Amino acid sequence: MTGEGRVGGPYLLVMAGTAVGVCALMLRLPLWLGAGLMGAAILCGALVRLLGAGSGALAVxxxxxxxxxxxxxxxxxxLSGVLMVLW
Structure with a gap:
């Protein structure tokens, strides 16, 4: 597929990072780890969107x-992951 319907690299990277965080939670790893991984992936998406270099499907x-x-x-x-560690 080409054009508007194509899902690009930055979107897939954010989704993959979030999926890793969810998998960490499903594997019963510490809750702070899953929250931190998901938050880091979403922050990377924000950085890619800020820079605007081929943000593709992130541009909503x-x-x-x-x-x-x-x-x-x-x-x-x-922050919720950090607070879980400190609490």
């Missing part, structure tokens, strides 16, 4: 909105 809304939402979600997941 305006760049500023996408970066703000992805960063907020990624930071929330990483």
């Amino acid at each position: 809304r305006a760049r500023a909105i996408d970066v703000l939402l992805l960063t907020g979600l990624g930071v929330a997941l990483v």
Whole structure:
């Protein structure tokens, strides 16, 4: 497939990183590890969207909105993982 319907590399990398975090949770690894992996993958997606280099399917809304939402979600997941370790 070519054009609008094609899912590109950055989107697949974010999805793969999130899937690794979910698999870590399914394998009963520590909860903070799964949350941290998912948050890191989403933060990488925010960085790719900010730089705008071939962001493909990550480009859903305006760049500023996408970066703000992805960063907020990624930071929330990483902070929740850190708080689980400290708690």
